[in-house]
Amino acid sequence: DIQMTQSPSSVSASVGDRVTITCRASQGLAGWLAWYQQKPGKAPELLIFAASSLHSGVPSRFSGSGSGTDFTLTINSLQPEDFATYYCQQAKSFSLTFGGGTKVEIK
Amino acid sequence: QLVESGGGVVQPGRSLRLSCAASGFSFRLYGMHWVRQAPGKGLEWVAAISYDGSKKYYADSVKGRFTISRDNSKNTLYVQMNSLRAEDTAVYSCAKDISGSTLDNYFDYWGQGTLVTVSS
Numbered sequence: 001d002i003q004m005t006q007s008p009s010s011v012s013a014s015v016g017d018r019v020t021i022t023c024r025a026s027q028g029l030a031g032w033l034a035w036y037q038q039k040p041g042k043a044p045e046l047l048i049f050a051a052s053s054l055h056s057g058v059p060s061r062f063s064g065s066g067s068g069t070d071f072t073l074t075i076n077s078l079q080p081e082d083f084a085t086y087y088c089q090q091a092k093s094f095s096l097t098f099g100g101g102t103k104v105e106i107k
Numbered sequence: 108q109l110v111e112s113g114g115g116v117v118q119p120g121r122s123l124r125l126s127c128a129a130s131g132f133s134f135r136l137y138g139m140h141w142v143r144q145a146p147g148k149g150l151e152w153v154a155a156i157s158y159d160g161s162k163k164y165y166a167d168s169v170k171g172r173f174t175i176s177r178d179n180s181k182n183t184l185y186v187q188m189n190s191l192r193a194e195d196t197a198v199y200s201c202a203k204d205i206s207g208s209t210l211d212n213y214f215d216y217w218g219q220g221t222l223v224t225v226s227s
Contacts, residue, residue: 001167034213036150043200043217044150055215087150091212094164096140096152 002027002090006099012107013078021073021102023088028068032092035064035073038101039084048073049091078104109201114221117191127184127201127218135159135179138204140214141186143197153199154186155210162210169195191225198222 003026013019023033031051036044046055048064051071061076075082083106088099113125127139141153154175155164163175174187184201199221202214 032212036214038150043219044214045217046205046213046215049205049211049213049215089150089152089214094155095166096155096212098150098152101149 001095002029002093002097004088004090004097004099006086006088006102008102009100010103010105012105014107015078015080017078017107019075019078019082019104021086021088021104023066023071023073023099025069025071025090027092029071029090029092031067032090033064033066033071034089034091035062036087036089037082037084038087044087047086075104109203109216109218111199111201111218111221114199114223116224116226118227119192119225121191122187122189123191123223125186125188125199125221125223129182129184129201129203132203132216133207134177134182136207138206138210139175139177139184140202140204140212141175141184141199142202142214142217143195143199144220145194145197148197151197155204155212156184157210158208164210188223191223193225196223196225 005024033051035048038044052064085103140155156175172190176185203216205213205215
């Protein structure tokens with residue numbers, strides 16, 4: 001199975017900050033990577049697919065980049081509703097796998 | 108909309124079948140997935156099925172014990188879970204694949220999930 005390693009596991013930030021989350025795959029994914037946001041008690045929501053494509057309805061302050069084994073999710077100008085846990089997920093091969101999650105907390 | 112049902116408390120070694128009722132999109136055209144989340148833990152993909160049910164894939168942790176299926180005439184996805192273990196305790200959610208006709212393995216819509224607790 002492809003292992004997904006996210007960092008950091010948590011980050012404290014203020015409204016207006018830029019936040020960067022990284023995800024590293026144990027094997028090359030080309031661009032087969034997604035990012036999800038999950039708020040407590042809620043289902044995850046797709047933010048980014050194919051490494052850099054913004055899902056419909058997702059604010060443009062979210063962006064994704066990378067290919068191969070190293071990927072990044074960037075949140076520009078953090079908003080109050082962005083405090084949540086973020087997961088990366090490889091979509092290249094079965095078994096599909098997720099990163100361990102990054103919790104974005106209020107500083 | 109995706110609405111799961113069938114969760115509950117079950118003893119180790121017993122079976123349970125979960126359902127996911129889909130509405131608001133052409134269910135028969137899309138691949139579907141089950142994803143679970145143990146209490147306080149991260150996300151774990153469980154199984155996938157192609158739009159027509161001809162292709163099925165499983166996580167190693169459930170292979171041989173879980174069976175994914177679908178009934179396109181009823182717009183419903185299922186997972187039959189046998190030989191349940193304590194480590195299967197989780198919220199089970201169904202998720203729609205973003206792509207029709209193929210499995211692109213991106214989950215663009217999720218249900219709220221149903222809790223399965225395996226305990227004696």
